[in-house]
Amino acid sequence: KQEVTQIPAALSVPEGENLVLNCSFTDSAIYNLQWFRQDPGKGLTSLLLIQSSQREQTSGRLNASLDKSSGRSTLYIAASQPGDSATYLCAVRGGKLIFGQGTELSVKP
């Protein structure tokens, strides 16, 4: 049974810092891994999708990596801004989309 774990559960950083969010999964037989952002009381916004054959994806200040063999992914956020404050969720697809519990990020001005 696939399990997805995100560490840390919460993170508070000052504006301008570079930061890394971690995601690990137990079953490497996945089609892809996605990172989402969720603002309080809102739905999810897809940030990056990494196919199983890829090692990383970049979008603006975001960079996500995938290491299937070790069951790990990281989301790197450069030069964080207060507007980045949200919960970040990773999810792996192996038929169904299985989500981690999320990392709640707070960026202080």
Add this chain to the structure above:
Amino acid sequence: KAGVTQTPRYLIKTRGQQVTLSCSPISGHRSVSWYQQTPGQGLQFLFEYFSETQRNKGNFPGRFSGRQFSNSRSEMNVSTLELGDSALYLCASSLARTSGGEQETQYFGPGTRLLVL
């Protein structure tokens, strides 16, 4: 292009009642998936519909059911509501099936927040 819409946005029901939630996907999208989000269990997959057929199902009791119409709009029904059904129910749409491993990005709606008293 309009995003995924869900109605109603908020709902209060009592135990034993039933509820129907609605999801309208992005125009042209044929796949609709439903998820339940609770503080304790996080986000959990309920089911996916594609071309009016259920393609994949999560580990939820039979009280949870759904359907998809020819225009790709989908409804989710929960019968005999329990307190534990209180949650944010999210709908997501994509162009093609996602349960088969296709590299499709899902677009999520704002959710319906259900409170069962």
